[in-house]
Amino acid sequence: MDFRLKRIDWYIIKKFLGTYFFAIALIISISVVFDINEKIDKFLMPHVPLKAIIFDYYMNFIPHFANLFSPLFTFIAVIFFTSKLAENSEIIAMLASGMSFRRLMYPYFISAAIISMSTFVLNSYIIPPANATRIDFQNKYIKNKKKEWERNIQIEVEPGVIAYFNSYDATSKMGSRFSLEKFDGKLLVSRLTANSIKYDSAYKWTVIDYMVRDFDGMKETLSSGTRKDTTLTIVPSDFLISNNDCETMTSPQLLDFIDRQKKRGIANIQTFEIEYEKRIAMVFAAFILTSIGASLSSRKIKGGMGLNIGIGLGLSFSYILFMTVTSTFAVSGVMSARLAAWIPNIVYTMIAIYLYQKAPR
Numbered sequence: 001m002d003f004r005l006k007r008i009d010w011y012i013i014k015k016f017l018g019t020y021f022f023a024i025a026l027i028i029s030i031s032v033v034f035d036i037n038e039k040i041d042k043f044l045m046p047h048v049p050l051k052a053i054i055f056d057y058y059m060n061f062i063p064h065f066a067n068l069f070s071p072l073f074t075f076i077a078v079i080f081f082t083s084k085l086a087e088n089s090e091i092i093a094m095l096a097s098g099m100s101f102r103r104l105m106y107p108y109f110i111s112a113a114i115i116s117m118s119t120f121v122l123n124s125y126i127i128p129p130a131n132a133t134r135i136d137f138q139n140k141y142i143k144n145k146k147k148e149w150e151r152n153i154q155i156e157v158e159p160g161v162i163a164y165f166n167s168y169d170a171t172s173k174m175g176s177r178f179s180l181e182k183f184d185g186k187l188l189v190s191r192l193t194a195n196s197i198k199y200d201s202a203y204k205w206t207v208i209d210y211m212v213r214d215f216d217g218m219k220e221t222l223s224s225g226t227r228k229d230t231t232l233t234i235v236p237s238d239f240l241i242s243n244n245d246c247e248t249m250t251s252p253q254l255l256d257f258i259d260r261q262k263k264r265g266i267a268n269i270q271t272f273e274i275e276y277e278k279r280i281a282m283v284f285a286a287f288i289l290t291s292i293g294a295s296l297s298s299r300k301i302k303g304g305m306g307l308n309i310g311i312g313l314g315l316s317f318s319y320i321l322f323m324t325v326t327s328t329f330a331v332s333g334v335m336s337a338r339l340a341a342w343i344p345n346i347v348y349t350m351i352a353i354y355l356y357q358k359a360p361r
Contacts, residue, residue, distance in 0.1 A: 013110060056136070059130075060134035063126075078294055079293045082297040101359050112286040112290040119282055124251035150167065153239045157232050157234055162183070178196065192211070208226065209226060241268070251279055270331045277340070278341045281341040285319075289348070296311060298359055319344055322343075
């Protein structure tokens with residue numbers, strides 16, 4: 001089979017990508033208008049600079065939103081322009097000329113590859129730093145969702161060293177009823193307790209009103225003091241974890257964070273695991289939804305283009321809803337993050353195979 005790009009391939013690729021970017025521009029424009037309407041009272045506050053609204057918020061909101069719903073835009077684009085080709089009998093002409101449906105899908109998958117690779121690079125390396133700026137703006141001027149306080153924190157500082165905070169307040173940088181236990185295997189060799197602990201910078205902490213108990217077999221040595229500077233290889237961000245922190249990390253940072261938190265025994269990192277797995281799963285989503293869209297809308301039907309678009313929108317929104325539901329199951333611990341991210345792709349791959357087999361030949 002000849003897979004060299006021909007004029008008809010370039011025609012389909014241009015139609016696909018052109019419709020994709022048009023759908024993004026249209027829906028993003030509507031989204032921005034609704035978002036401005038929702039937040040206009042906050043934007044009109046005298047302390048909120050216009051420059052920050054435009055460059056810190058919306059210049060970062062637009063790529064985040066566009067990439068978040070890239071599968072939806074891909075599906076809409078395929079359904080829309082393929083239905084139009086079928087309506088104009090162009091698909092029939094291509095198949096009648098001897099082109100197989102498999103060969104017809106070639107330019108579709110090239111377009112899907114361009115979209116999926118662009119989405120992966122944006123999602124993994126470019127958008128996270130932009131999200132950090134956008135979220136900082138939201139926390140400062142709209143609603144602060146950053147976690148500033150936590151209690152009952154237990155974290156492994158390093159192998160054999162366990163730290164405990166009864167509570168920690170990021171505003172004052174103070175923790176209460178702190179303890180630091182050092183083990184040699186299963187044997188406790190030292191325990192520091194303090195009424196409070198203050199974070200300084202990097203890994204520098206100060207314990208206040210402390211007592212140290214050192215154990216050597218049956219022998220115990222006590223020492224105490226009012227203040228003591230110490231080094232702990234933890235920072236508040238290791239345990240003050242906000243829900244949207246995962247959006248501000250590149251994929252290598254996200255993977256490193258997950259591995260580090262697992263080693264330290266930190267729970268509730270499912271959101272970060274889901275975010276990492278979804279970034280990979282979305283690469284394949286473009287191919288799956290492209291196959292479904294092309295197979296579904298390549299047949300000229302009596303209901304016309306509107307029926308195909310309606311069915312396509314229903315399937316695309318059901319895909320996003322399905323992904324949201326499975327993510328919720330992963331957060332609650334019902335299933336693993338990897339399974340939650342890939343179940344929608346598995347189910348819709350089966351749908352794609354069925355529709356491909358039913359596509360016109």
